[in-house]
Amino acid sequence: MDPKKxxxxxxxxxxxxxxxxxxxxxxSLLASHKDRSAVSLVSKTWYNAERWSRTRVFIGNCYxxxxxxxxxxxxxxxxxxxxxxxxxSDFNLVPQNWGADIQSWxxxxxxxxPSLEELRLKRMTVTDESLKFLALKFQxxxxxxxxxxxxxxxxxxxxxxxxxRNLTELDIQENGIDDNSGxxxxxxxxxxxxxxxxxxxxxxxxxxxxxLERLVSRCNSLKVLRVNRTITLDQLQRLLVRAxxxxxxxxxxFLQDLNAHQYSELERAFGxxxxxxxxxxxxxxxxxxxxVLYLACANLTFLNLNDTALQDEELAKVLxxxxxxxxxxxxxxxxxxxxxxxxxxxxxxxxLRVFPANPxxxxxxxxxxxxxxxxxxxxxxxxxxxxxxxxxMTNAAVATIVQNCPDFTHFRLCIMxxxxxxxxxxxxxxxxFGAVVKTCTKxxxxxxxxLLTDLTFEYIGRYAKNLETLSxxxxxxxxxxxxxxxxxxxxxxxLEIRDCPFGNAALLSGLxxxxxxxxxxMSACKVTMNGCExxxxxxxxxxxxxMKDEESSDGQAYKVYVYRxxxxxxxxxxxxxxTL
Amino acid sequence: xxGVSRNGEAPQLLDFIAKEREWLMKRLQEQSHGPxxxxxxKALELRLGPPGxxxxxxxxxxxxxxxxxxxxxxxxxxFNGRNQAQAQNFAPYLQFxxxxxxxxxxxxxxxxxxxxxxxxxxxxxxxxxxxxPASAAANTAVPDSxxxxxxxxxxxxxxxxxxxxxxxxxxxxxxxxxxxTHQNAVSSKIVSERSGKGLFVKMNMDGVPIGRKVDLNVxxxxxxxxxxxxxxxxxxxxxxxxxxxRGIKSMPDEEKSITGLLDGRGEYTLVYEDHxxxxxxxxxVPWHMFVSTVKRLRVLKSSEISVLGAGGQKQDKxxxxxxxx
Numbered sequence: 001m002d003p004k005k006x007x008x009x010x011x012x013x014x015x016x017x018x019x020x021x022x023x024x025x026x027x028s029l030l031a032s033h034k035d036r037s038a039v040s041l042v043s044k045t046w047y048n049a050e051r052w053s054r055t056r057v058f059i060g061n062c063y064x065x066x067x068x069x070x071x072x073x074x075x076x077x078x079x080x081x082x083x084x085x086x087x088x089s090d091f092n093l094v095p096q097n098w099g100a101d102i103q104s105w106x107x108x109x110x111x112x113x114p115s116l117e118e119l120r121l122k123r124m125t126v127t128d129e130s131l132k133f134l135a136l137k138f139q140x141x142x143x144x145x146x147x148x149x150x151x152x153x154x155x156x157x158x159x160x161x162x163x164x165r166n167l168t169e170l171d172i173q174e175n176g177i178d179d180n181s182g183x184x185x186x187x188x189x190x191x192x193x194x195x196x197x198x199x200x201x202x203x204x205x206x207x208x209x210x211x212l213e214r215l216v217s218r219c220n221s222l223k224v225l226r227v228n229r230t231i232t233l234d235q236l237q238r239l240l241v242r243a244x245x246x247x248x249x250x251x252x253x254f255l256q257d258l259n260a261h262q263y264s265e266l267e268r269a270f271g272x273x274x275x276x277x278x279x280x281x282x283x284x285x286x287x288x289x290x291x292v293l294y295l296a297c298a299n300l301t302f303l304n305l306n307d308t309a310l311q312d313e314e315l316a317k318v319l320x321x322x323x324x325x326x327x328x329x330x331x332x333x334x335x336x337x338x339x340x341x342x343x344x345x346x347x348x349x350x351x352l353r354v355f356p357a358n359p360x361x362x363x364x365x366x367x368x369x370x371x372x373x374x375x376x377x378x379x380x381x382x383x384x385x386x387x388x389x390x391x392x393m394t395n396a397a398v399a400t401i402v403q404n405c406p407d408f409t410h411f412r413l414c415i416m417x418x419x420x421x422x423x424x425x426x427x428x429x430x431x432x433f434g435a436v437v438k439t440c441t442k443x444x445x446x447x448x449x450x451l452l453t454d455l456t457f458e459y460i461g462r463y464a465k466n467l468e469t470l471s472x473x474x475x476x477x478x479x480x481x482x483x484x485x486x487x488x489x490x491x492x493x494x495l496e497i498r499d500c501p502f503g504n505a506a507l508l509s510g511l512x513x514x515x516x517x518x519x520x521x522m523s524a525c526k527v528t529m530n531g532c533e534x535x536x537x538x539x540x541x542x543x544x545x546x547m548k549d550e551e552s553s554d555g556q557a558y559k560v561y562v563y564r565x566x567x568x569x570x571x572x573x574x575x576x577x578x579t580l
Numbered sequence: 581x582x583g584v585s586r587n588g589e590a591p592q593l594l595d596f597i598a599k600e601r602e603w604l605m606k607r608l609q610e611q612s613h614g615p616x617x618x619x620x621x622k623a624l625e626l627r628l629g630p631p632g633x634x635x636x637x638x639x640x641x642x643x644x645x646x647x648x649x650x651x652x653x654x655x656x657x658x659f660n661g662r663n664q665a666q667a668q669n670f671a672p673y674l675q676f677x678x679x680x681x682x683x684x685x686x687x688x689x690x691x692x693x694x695x696x697x698x699x700x701x702x703x704x705x706x707x708x709x710x711x712x713p714a715s716a717a718a719n720t721a722v723p724d725s726x727x728x729x730x731x732x733x734x735x736x737x738x739x740x741x742x743x744x745x746x747x748x749x750x751x752x753x754x755x756x757x758x759x760x761t762h763q764n765a766v767s768s769k770i771v772s773e774r775s776g777k778g779l780f781v782k783m784n785m786d787g788v789p790i791g792r793k794v795d796l797n798v799x800x801x802x803x804x805x806x807x808x809x810x811x812x813x814x815x816x817x818x819x820x821x822x823x824x825x826r827g828i829k830s831m832p833d834e835e836k837s838i839t840g841l842l843d844g845r846g847e848y849t850l851v852y853e854d855h856x857x858x859x860x861x862x863x864x865v866p867w868h869m870f871v872s873t874v875k876r877l878r879v880l881k882s883s884e885i886s887v888l889g890a891g892g893q894k895q896d897k898x899x900x901x902x903x904x905x
Binding site for chain 2: 088090091092093148253284337355356361362389414416420447471473498499
């Protein structure tokens with residue numbers, strides 16, 4: 001019997017025993033996108049069952065596909081997550097008006113997914129018109145999350161607040177928007193009670209506090225509240241007593257003169273928040289008022305001190321009360337001593353991010369160094385995510401750190417002076433990152449810095465077998481470095497490079513690789529238009545986009561963005577983007 | 581390295597390549613201890629950077645001078661083609677330090693197969709063109725001319741920190757006037773790609789512990805700067821004044837405008853520190869001259885101006901407001 005025939009009949013026999021409805025029901029329980037992708041490749045039956053049962057879709061690059069294609073394949077989507085601009089746009093490396101506008105997606109969704117409930121956008125351009133359109137066209141709309149987006153103003157938020165009757169989530173994070181006034185908050189109708197998540201921490205205007213207080217009072221399911229800096233401590237107290245079930249809190253300003261009564265009221269309010277596991281905000285907090293928090297810290301797993309310039313002793317006092325801390329974000333004002341306090345008090349710590357308080361400052365007598373990181377690695381053996389901005393580092397320290405903590409999945413080290421060597425030995429930092437990739441076999445994300453030769457990339461290519469995201473700046477010696485990475489890292493998905501001596505040979509060494517990756521970014525490297533044209537010609541299923549600006553000369557390809565796509569070349573490219 | 585004799589004619593260049601680290605250290609030392617090189621020599625400095633970017637620390641240039649490794653024909657072709665094709669906007673990926681004596685240049689010029697030579701060929705004519713625009717655009721035009729600096733000048737988008745209060749002045753607008761856009765524009769520490777490199781100076785105000793940073797390139801007159809100071813500090817000042825403990829945030833009409841900064845008639849006066857460290861009254865010199873010498877701004881109580889001594893007093897340094905990722 002023809003083996004193919006027997007397989008088909010076996011399969012159809014299985015299918016008959018297993019009707020589509022059941023298969024769909026089973027598959028509907030699958031949450032992970034990767035699992036669903038895998039499932040959809042099994043057979044046509046499974047592909048169809050999967051597409052009918054999928055309700056949440058994640059699109060990591062909005063230009064890799066068109067909304068029509070998405071809607072055709074997945075008829076029942078309720079939740080869409082979209083990412084737009086390349087990540088380096090966060091650092092002003094992508095000019096304005098680059099694209100990633102949500103409107104064309106919304107237009108299709110209005111047609112095909114009128115019951116859309118959730119929209120989560122990262123690095124997209126969203127206009128007020130789009131927000132109004134969203135509020136108008138989608139009656140079931142529930143959750144809006146905008147991270148690092150631009151193009152809208154608080155007027156758009158007002159439209160959302162006013163019209164989305166079933167809104168459960170409004171999460172506005174770190175966007176470049178026009179904050180005209182806080183009136184949008186007053187646009188929530190008085191009978192609106194469904195809010196569960198409200199984050200307006202990054203907006204700067206005053207809101208009507210009474211409106212906010214009433215809103216918090218009547219939304220009994222409110223779990224996440226992140227207010228902005230204009231909310232004072234006594235106002236915070238009034239909010240907390242109305243929302244004791246909060247699990248995540250972002251406070252406003254922590255700097256205010258309180259009398260004894262107010263202080264104890266505030267302390268009591270915090271004490272009432274038994275379910276708090278995430279705390280952020282704390283602007284301008286000092287040793288004077290931090291103790292009001294202590295009663296709420298028993299179950300704290302994530303403490304974000306990004307907005308408050310604490311010193312080491314102040315941090316130590318807080319951490320004593322946070323024994324269950326798993327994630328900590330601090331400014332480098334805490335210094336190495338502060339990190340020693342972390343090591344002492346946070347044995348369960350898994351994630352540490354240390355940001356520079358004065359990154360552009362000319363004086364370099366502060367911040368953190370290798371010894372702080374080292375101390376943490378001795379005390380917090382479960383560390384798996386680190387983002388560390390420092391002004392000096394040594395190979396030896398990093399080697400010890402990863403020996404202490406071999407489970408790193410995300411290792412992002414930023415030595416702030418570009419191309420700086422090991423400050424003790426004056427050697428390149430190659431061995432540091434070599435140690436990282438050799439020891440941390442689970443490494444998924446790596447950002448390198450300091451003086452680096454091709455050797456670093458040889459190590460990465462040879463050892464980083466689980467690496468998915470790599471960020472490189474001011475590093476490498478020649479094309480060979482980038483080639484090692486492209487030929488070596490089997491799971492590489494995102495590669496972003498700036499200011500490195502990698503040229504066309506390096507670019508073209510990835511010919512076999514780019515279709516298995518989400519994207520490649522190269523700026524201020526040695527790539528030329530010729531090289532890009534060759535790439536575009538050899539790989540028609542990639543979009544090879546070159547951004548021109550005043551600084552680039554004719555033959556040079558100053559900013560290159562390459563990504564796989566089934567959508568063909570962009571139809572909305574601005575004049576400075578050339579698709580080859 | 582074909583064509584370059586390894587005799588005494590080109591010892592210095594080879595020495596550079598051989599002693600990469602010493603050279604690098606020497607440069608770092610020079611930066612921290614030595615006086616800044618005169619502008620033309622600065623133009624000759626060896627540096628690694630994106631086109632137009634003048635002020636970056638000396639990253640290991642020797643990686644790019646590594647002539648032992650095979651250069652791919654594509655990148656060589658690129659360099660050759662470019663150098664012959666145009667003289668404008670030459671990407672100063674490598675430029676050479678003044679320590680190379682002039683006698684070496686013709687020797688190296690014979691070698692057409694190395695990057696270093698190609699750059700040499702065109703350096704003299706092109707770097708002068710490449711650099712002036714860069715220096716005009718450099719966001720550290722002023723601090724650069726100051727003395728010792730162990731940290732390098734800021735580079736666009738480095739360190740990689742997210743700033744969410746972007747300059748929206750040039751973005752697609754929604755047809756409405758945006759009075760606050762200006763405030764957003766200056767209240768961040770970004771180095772905006774659009775407007776070229778920003779010129780950020782710190783600004784502190786008497787009685788307000790938290791300072792601001794302003795991008796002076798955004799303004800073209802003292803009036804606009806004065807207005808910006810008002811916008812930036814009005815709220816902060818009002819917050820400082822409100823010490824009643826009742827916790828009532830100041831209503832907008834209770835925030836007093838900060839006026840008379842330039843003419844001495846207001847409660848506050850705007851002064852600045854120039855690159856020599858002297859405190860000067862803002863408004864005496866033409867705007868562009870002011871921008872090129874200002875290092876720092878202060879908003880002082882007018883009543884205290886006469887009390888200032890020769891050196892002035894430095895305010896306590898407070899960590900500046902930052903909400904970045």
